[in-house]
Amino acid sequence: MSKNLAIWEKAKREGRKMTMITAYDYPFARLAEAAGMDAVLVGDSLGMMIAGDADTLRVSLEQTEYHVSIVAKAVTRALVMADLPFGSFEESPAQAFASSARLLKAGADMVKLEGGAPMVETVAFLSRRAIPVCAHIGLTPQHVRQLGGFKRQGKTPDAAAKLIEDAHALTEAGARMVLMEAIPAELAAEITRQLTVPTIGIGAGPGTDGQVLVMHDVLGLNPDRAPGFAKRYLDGADLVRTALAQYAEEVRGGSFPPAG
Incomplete structure (x- = not known):
């Protein structure tokens, strides 16, 4: 078992909150590690954050493998999780095993896959073959066209019951973590209480064992596309734009580079 995964499981038992952030390249992964993040997620959100796509569906396994290999170079302490792309x-x-094996060989400690009950057999197959799996339920971006958009899930009693059922089925199949996205806080907290494995929330309230956000949302690098549940900790787009404008102005004005 990965030492980094064991740390998450120990934190769950001790009631300590854990932190996760996305990263897609070496500089940001290095900063995440230095900041003390407990995990770095190489998410298929790279399609939206890096490539400018409207959703995550165009991201390929080869692209994910490449970004995992870069991030893994920068991370020595935190857990590296990689999305299995659509x-x-x-x-x-x-x-799923062939894809997961490639991501682990690239440097991931764990893979994440989207879906509820239909993925139980796959999770069991992977778990029996030494692939640590994080299950992703609630809003699953790879199903955005089926869901009719990026919509909050689990709002009705029946939908909530289905998510609870899915969470138990996936962990019984061997999932070592469960990520819950865009579901009611009370539901996420209840699922967290019922499960023995760590839970991670994104837009799911404070009751999960850990939290994950997209790096670009946290840093304010894509302010026009950030979801409502994300918190901006830095006006990154303005800072970068100002720095680049200053550089351009100095070049055009002749003050950079300095003479001699």
């Missing part, structure tokens, strides 16, 4: 795991458990 189309890389749904066809069969064997396909």
Whole structure:
């Protein structure tokens, strides 16, 4: 078992909150590690944050593998989690294993896959073959077209009951973590109380064992696209724009580079 995963499981038992942030390259992963993040997620959100896509569906396994290899170079302490991108795991458990093996060889400690009950067989297959899995339920961005958009999930009693059922089925199949996205806080807290594995929330209230946000949302680098539940800790877009404008002005004015 990964030492980094064991730290998360120990934190769950001791009631300590854990932190996760996305990163897609070496500089940001290095900063996340230096800041003391407990985990770095190489998410398929890179399609939206890095490539400017409207959703995550175009991200390939090869792209994810490349970004994992870069991030893993910068991270020595935190857990490195990698998303299985759309189309890389749904066809069969064997396909999921082949994709997961590539991501672990690239440097990931754990893979994350989206979906509830239909993914139970796949999670069991991976778990029996030494692949640590984080299950992702609630709002699953890879299903955005089926869901009709990035909509909050688990709002009705039936929908909430289904998510609880999915969480138990996935962990019984071997999932070592459960990420819950955009579901009611009370529901996320209840699922967290019922599960023995660590839970991670994003837009799911304060009752989960850990929290994850997208790096670019935290730093304010894509302010026009940030979800309502994200908190901006820095006006990064303004700071970068100002610095670049100053550089351009100095070049055009002849003050950079200095003479001699």
